[in-house]
Amino acid sequence: MHDLERCAVAVRDRGTVLEGYVAAYLDGTMTVAADQGVVPGALDAGEDVEVLVLDEARGEVRYSGWVSRIGATTVALTDLELVSTLQKRQVARVRTLQLCTGVVTPPDGPGRAVSFVVVDIGAHGMRIATTSRLAPDDRIAFEFPTGGGAVRLDAEVLRAQRTGSGATQYGCRFVDIPENATDVLFRYVLRTQGAQRRRRLQS
Structure with a gap:
């Protein structure tokens, strides 16, 4: 086993x-x-x-x-x-503030460049903040750095969320993600959670 x-x-x-x-x-x-x-x-x-x-x-x-x-x-x-x-699908995400750039493509239109901050991420989805306007079903293709190299990901926008500060964040799920990319994200989450726990213990 x-x-x-x-x-x-x-x-x-x-x-x-x-x-x-x-x-x-x-x-x-x-x-x-x-x-x-x-x-x-x-x-x-x-x-x-x-x-x-x-x-x-x-x-x-x-x-x-x-x-x-x-x-x-x-x-x-x-x-x-x-x-x-x-x-x-239930695995907790880890908070991060990682700036990324990529290409967002609507279901029926051309792609355009987009910059965003990954607020939290897990093996199957993420939450991002961006000044760009996104809509449900938009696809974002980008690379996410994991400390041991970057992993290529495609994310589908599911919903928009207004924060207490008035900014907009977007919930996304990863689509067509290969198993090795899922494993890379699992390891990234584990390492980041461990580092965050160590920093809390030292503070």
């Missing part, structure tokens, strides 16, 4: 400390292979952790457990207990 699915290991006081994939999961022990190897000191044997698995079939699956073995490229997590399962 979960073989080769993306995952992230977190420690309560430090947030995400390891990202990688599930190399094996058998008899309550999960072996996680780290993308960049296991950073010395990032985890201690016996430490309580939470692991988030981004399962293509089951969605976002969280477990709690403890570290039973640490290697150069893998860690073993033992006595895993299921904490929650959240289908992908």
Whole structure:
């Protein structure tokens, strides 16, 4: 179960400390292979952790457990207990203020350049703020930077929302998004949430 699915290991006081994939999961022990190897000191044997698995079939699956073995490229997590399962469409978004440019195309007209700020984003949609006037069913083609490169996305405008300041924000969903782009956005959300938690703890 979960073989080769993306995952992230977190420690309560430090947030995400390891990202990688599930190399094996058998008899309550999960072996996680780290993308960049296991950073010395990032985890201690016996430490309580939470692991988030981004399962293509089951969605976002969280477990709690403890570290039973640490290697150069893998860690073993033992006595895993299921904490929650959240289908992908329900996965929380992360707040960000990322300036993007792209091309917006209405259903029956030519495309035009557009600049906007991504206010929050998840694997399946985003909320943006822009001075450009958008309408439901408009399509926005753009690239979103994730820290490890940019991912190309197409978003459909669903609705307009007036904010308390009088500005207009737009709710959008991603369309025709390939699975690898969904995974990239999942990882971006995890990293950003972890960084935000660490900043809150340090403030």
